[in-house]
Amino acid sequence: MNVFIRNNESHSISLLNSTTFKYRNFKKYTKLMAQSASNPGKKLIKIDVSSDSVCPWCFVGKKNLDKALALSKDRYDFEIRWHPFLLNPSAPKEGINKKDYYRNKFGSRADQMHARMTEVFKGHGLDYDLSGLTGSSLDSHRLILFAGKQGLDKQHDLVEELMNGYFTQGKFIGDKDFLVESARKVGLEGAAEFLQDPNNGLEEVNEEIRKHSANISGVPHYVINGKHQLSGGQPAEVFLRAFQVAAN
Numbered sequence: 001m002n003v004f005i006r007n008n009e010s011h012s013i014s015l016l017n018s019t020t021f022k023y024r025n026f027k028k029y030t031k032l033m034a035q036s037a038s039n040p041g042k043k044l045i046k047i048d049v050s051s052d053s054v055c056p057w058c059f060v061g062k063k064n065l066d067k068a069l070a071l072s073k074d075r076y077d078f079e080i081r082w083h084p085f086l087l088n089p090s091a092p093k094e095g096i097n098k099k100d101y102y103r104n105k106f107g108s109r110a111d112q113m114h115a116r117m118t119e120v121f122k123g124h125g126l127d128y129d130l131s132g133l134t135g136s137s138l139d140s141h142r143l144i145l146f147a148g149k150q151g152l153d154k155q156h157d158l159v160e161e162l163m164n165g166y167f168t169q170g171k172f173i174g175d176k177d178f179l180v181e182s183a184r185k186v187g188l189e190g191a192a193e194f195l196q197d198p199n200n201g202l203e204e205v206n207e208e209i210r211k212h213s214a215n216i217s218g219v220p221h222y223v224i225n226g227k228h229q230l231s232g233g234q235p236a237e238v239f240l241r242a243f244q245v246a247a248n
Contacts, residue, residue: 043247046079050212050221051159052087053140053173056117056128059163060233061220063124068239076243080152082159083212084141084205085219095133095172102130120233121167132170140173142201145208147188157186 051058102110121128148155161182165171171178183191222230225246
């Protein structure tokens with residue numbers, strides 16, 4: 001499991017590395033999905049995801065989740081909601097150099113972490129880019145919740161655009177132009193006007209954090225059908241197994 005956690009005292013970010021779960025019966029799961037494709041009574045799987053837009057393992061987890069969704073879409077209907085989590089609540093809104101931030105925060109471990117994420121991203125056909133700025137992700141969370149009001153599909157697609165831009169293109173998560181352009185790409189209306197007022201959606205973000213993040217210390221975190229929980233950048237087969245358990 002790989003998960004970014006928030007230190008409650010210093011609000012620092014640390015990376016936990018442990019052995020990723022591997023299931024030898026992955027083929028059995030995919031075979032079962034194919035066998036049940038003709039099942040007319042698809043069950044609804046609800047997934048609540050707590051994440052931060054500046055968490056690389058959240059992007060990896062989303063990629064693996066999307067793979068699991070594609071493999072099981074003929075068996076289940078899905079309702080996915082994204083909820084905010086602030087790894088660094090005190091991160092500056094104006095942004096700071098991303099490479100310098102990681103070096104100052106993690107010291108000699110920064111290079112090791114970069115190498116690890118580069119390898120993981122490469123496995124998904126992505127280039128892990130540490131150029132540009134990092135900083136407060138609050139505005140991205142305001143926009144993600146705003147997108148959810150226009151459709152959960154738009155919300156899901158917006159998360160993809162934001163994370164892809166931040167992690168692979170050196171975009172700054174606090175750049176209003178980047179946020180608005182990402183919103184435009186997924187068909188979200190009224191994003192520029194919404195973001196103009198820093199108070200728009202702020203209360204909702206805080207309420208969501210209290211409701212969904214109060215009892216967790218790291219992300220990504222998934223709650224499936226309200227009771228089954230997963231944490232970290234889990235591989236697709238783990239999601240498939242969780243879908244089976246939740247549907248029974």
